[in-house]
Amino acid sequence: MTGTKHRHPVPDRARRRAVRALAAQLGVPYSVAARMLAEGRRPVVFAQREQRPFHARVRDTREAVDLPLGRAAHLATRFKTGEPRxxxxxxxxxxxxxxxxxxxxxxxxxxxxxxxxxEEAAVDITCGALDQAARLLLDDDTWHLWNRIEAALTAGDLNADPRIRDAARLLGRELRTVSLRSALPAARRTLDALLVV
Incomplete structure (x- = not known):
């Protein structure tokens, strides 16, 4: 025996090392760098987004906490899928x-x-339970999912809060006039990418 210790393999050691290196290179927290790698975002695009003026980032994060319409718009812009619905x-x-x-x-x-x-990461942490619950809805069978959505929009249409009522009416019109089934896989991918970290 030479007395040298054998290093045991650690799962994901290379990925963690890459995340730490990227975080150091961009000057961002580990969680942000991990999310960027998981989403497959290029460092240049990510750096441009993170280096925007503070007021632009605050405008985006204010939209990201405005439920339901603002958060949906924010995520659709942030995770481009090409799906119009x-x-x-x-x-x-x-x-x-x-x-x-x-x-x-x-x-x-x-x-x-x-x-x-x-900070998008701070908003994502705060809204994490909502994001997880939204993703779990997509595990339901399609017929039951649409019934649950319709029930929620009907209840929202009668809500005393004008913000909820207006959103429910807008979404209710969309539900009745547009076929949305093709957008379900894109929604699933978007929420999976959001929750991956």
Whole structure:
């Protein structure tokens, strides 16, 4: 025996090393670099997004906490899939989560505070339970999913809060007039990419 220790293989050691190197190179937190690698985003594109002026980042994060329409629009812009109905389907999923599990939505003061930080990662952490619940809706069979969405939009149409009522009416019109089934796989991929870290 030479006395040297054998290093045991550690799963994902190379990926973790790559994430740390990218985080150091871009000057961003580990979680942000991990998300960027998981999404397959190029460092140049990511760096351009992160290096925007603070007020532009805050504008984006304020949109990202505005449920259901703003968060859906933010994610559809952030995770480009080429699916024109992605924003609508995501908004319907978030409206359904808000209706079925209102306790998952953080307090308005918390959402406002985290939005003013201008950090997408902070918003994603705060909205993580909502994002997870929206993704779990997509595991339901399609017929049952559309029934749940329709029930949520019908309830929202009668809500006293004008923000919820207006969103429900807008989404209800979309549900009745447009075929959205083709957007479900894009919504699934988007939420999977969001939740991967």
């Amino acid at each position: 992605l924003r609508t389907v995501l908004a319907m999923l978030y409206a359904t989560v808000e209706h079925e599990a209102p306790a998952l939505k953080p307090a308005p003061e918390e959402l406002s505070w985290v939005a003013d930080l201008g």
